[in-house]
Amino acid sequence: MLPIGHYLFLSMALFILGVIGVITRRNVIVVLMSIELILNAVNINLVAFSRLYGDVAGQVFALFIIADAAAEAAVGLGIIIAFFRNRETVLADEMDLLKW
Amino acid sequence: MLDKVIFYFFAAIAVSSAALMVTRRNAVHSAIFLITTLLATAGIFLQLRAEFIFIVQIILYVGGIMVLFIFVIMLVNLDVALHQIKFARQKWVALVVVLALAAQVGVMFWTTGEMPGQGFPVLAAAPANRLPAGNAEAVAKSLFGTYLLPFEIASVLLLVAMIGAVVMAKKRA
Numbered sequence: 001m002l003p004i005g006h007y008l009f010l011s012m013a014l015f016i017l018g019v020i021g022v023i024t025r026r027n028v029i030v031v032l033m034s035i036e037l038i039l040n041a042v043n044i045n046l047v048a049f050s051r052l053y054g055d056v057a058g059q060v061f062a063l064f065i066i067a068d069a070a071a072e073a074a075v076g077l078g079i080i081i082a083f084f085r086n087r088e089t090v091l092a093d094e095m096d097l098l099k100w
Numbered sequence: 101m102l103d104k105v106i107f108y109f110f111a112a113i114a115v116s117s118a119a120l121m122v123t124r125r126n127a128v129h130s131a132i133f134l135i136t137t138l139l140a141t142a143g144i145f146l147q148l149r150a151e152f153i154f155i156v157q158i159i160l161y162v163g164g165i166m167v168l169f170i171f172v173i174m175l176v177n178l179d180v181a182l183h184q185i186k187f188a189r190q191k192w193v194a195l196v197v198v199l200a201l202a203a204q205v206g207v208m209f210w211t212t213g214e215m216p217g218q219g220f221p222v223l224a225a226a227p228a229n230r231l232p233a234g235n236a237e238a239v240a241k242s243l244f245g246t247y248l249l250p251f252e253i254a255s256v257l258l259l260v261a262m263i264g265a266v267v268m269a270k271k272r273a
Contacts, residue, residue: 001148002107005209010111010144012205014118014137016198021122023194029127029173033134036165037118040141043153051148056238059153060247063239066160067254071261073165077172078268084176085271 007048014041026091028083032076039069106147114140127173135166152236 014037021034043062050058084090114137121133142157243251 002103006107006111007144007148008205010114012201013115014141016201017115017118017122019201020194020198023190023197025122027127029169029176030121030130033130033169034122036161037121037134037137040138040161043157044141044144047145047148047150047153050150056235056242057246059150059235059239060242062150062153063156063243064250064254066156067258070160070165071257073168074261074265075268077168078265080172081175082268090176 001048001051004048004052007044011041011044011048014038014044026093028080028090028092028095029077031092032073032080035076036069036073039065039072103147107144110140110143110147113137114144128170131166131169131173134169135162138162138166150235152239 018034018038018041021037022031025031025034043065046058046062046065048058050056050062080090083095087094089095117133117136117140121130121137124130124133138157138161142154142162145154145157
């Protein structure tokens, strides 16, 4: 195993790219994909520390995060389909019903 | 040495295709690049000797979640979105947030007095012969022993998500 800093840096890079996607993209589907990227970056950290300490608990937590990601994707995409049926758009800045 | 080569190979793929994912205009292309990132991450997991997570990542993320995404992209008509501007008008917010995050991590590395690659905490990795023999076995023992209650709660969560997705996506009666 390489020193843990390598994995933390990789994880940070993926996390920041995901945050950029969430903030800047207009297409809500791509925003959801960026959230998946963020969750995945966290998983790298968990597995790397699990390897560092020789303890499988980190991998179990990564499994829970993957299950969460699946639930989030299912519900999020359901919301997107329902929204598209009502408003005919998937662009974030056209979802302005609650905007001032 | 081999460890290093494998790590840098997969890390380069993961980061570059994540950058492409964020910047591509077509949502299908974004999805393809996200799949590439997830596969590269799976490679990193394998390099960390987490075989079970590696398999779960491929089957569940790449095989399940991404297929769901592609289905929704096809259900939702995106032809209009292709010709419009890609980014919302939040570039400066994004820049500030990213700089704040990067500064945070930079301070973290700086205050520990270690540059990346120099062994961030003063810990050596557990030697390979101290790892549990079967990775899947060890994970299963932990999952169904210590973490049995969270496991059951996660299954309830998945059930709730399934019902929620069906209710929201079905046609109004």
